[in-house]
Amino acid sequence: MVYSLSREVAIYCCLSMGLGGVSDSYLLRDELRCAASKVFDIVLLCKRRLMPLLLRSIVSCQLYLRMYIYAACMRVKEEEREEVERLYRIFVGCLEMLQTEFIRAMTLQSMFPLWDSNTLLIQTGVSESVFHKKSCNIMEAGDGSGNERKIADREEFTNLERKLTTLQEMCYTTSQMIDVNPWDFKPDSDHTKIEEERERERERETVTEGHKE
Numbered sequence: 001m002v003y004s005l006s007r008e009v010a011i012y013c014c015l016s017m018g019l020g021g022v023s024d025s026y027l028l029r030d031e032l033r034c035a036a037s038k039v040f041d042i043v044l045l046c047k048r049r050l051m052p053l054l055l056r057s058i059v060s061c062q063l064y065l066r067m068y069i070y071a072a073c074m075r076v077k078e079e080e081r082e083e084v085e086r087l088y089r090i091f092v093g094c095l096e097m098l099q100t101e102f103i104r105a106m107t108l109q110s111m112f113p114l115w116d117s118n119t120l121l122i123q124t125g126v127s128e129s130v131f132h133k134k135s136c137n138i139m140e141a142g143d144g145s146g147n148e149r150k151i152a153d154r155e156e157f158t159n160l161e162r163k164l165t166t167l168q169e170m171c172y173t174t175s176q177m178i179d180v181n182p183w184d185f186k187p188d189s190d191h192t193k194i195e196e197e198r199e200r201e202r203e204r205e206t207v208t209e210g211h212k213e
Contacts, residue, residue: 008039019108
């Protein structure tokens with residue numbers, strides 16, 4: 001699940017790179033909104049599953065050490081605890097990255113409103129002009145959908161603000177609840193775990209699609 005979160009955060013980052021450029025469009029922003037909802041749901045799910053697991057592993061190990069029961073302490077395998085802590089660090093890193101991307105998306109969408117026909121989009125080409133004036137869609141101007149998009153953009157801005165506040169509170173509460181020092185982290189050079197997690201995720205998606213059909 002944490003690896004799925006990392007992948008979805010990367011997808012959101014790639015999509016948000018198109019905001020404010022000549023490739024920006026309502027289609028991109030709708031896709032970005034769906035990606036934000038999906039990644040936020042995965043964040044909440046990861047928190048519900050990961051935090052109790054990490055707390056249980058740390059508290060159990062500390063309890064066994066205080067009781068000086070070596071055999072009981074051995075039941076809490078060191079490699080399992082390190083794996084949970086590694087997943088926790090990935091989770092926190094995803095939260096921090098997602099906060100940055102939400103702020104950037106909110107800023108760019110405010111600076112480059114597509115419903116405004118006078119909006120100037122950044123030309124990313126090398127040989128062409130620096131700015132590109134977005135042409136107004138005649139159909140949108142005629143049926144008043146520009147006002148609808150303006151309202152939708154404001155609602156999306158409010159939703160992103162709400163998600164951002166939740167992420168900030170989540171980072172603070174988890175950091176206060178669990179003390180895992182970054183300098184204690186030992187990088188994992190075994191990539192088979194990632195491949196196994198991806199394979200399990202693909203199997204879960206296949207089963208979910210089968211149930212939908």
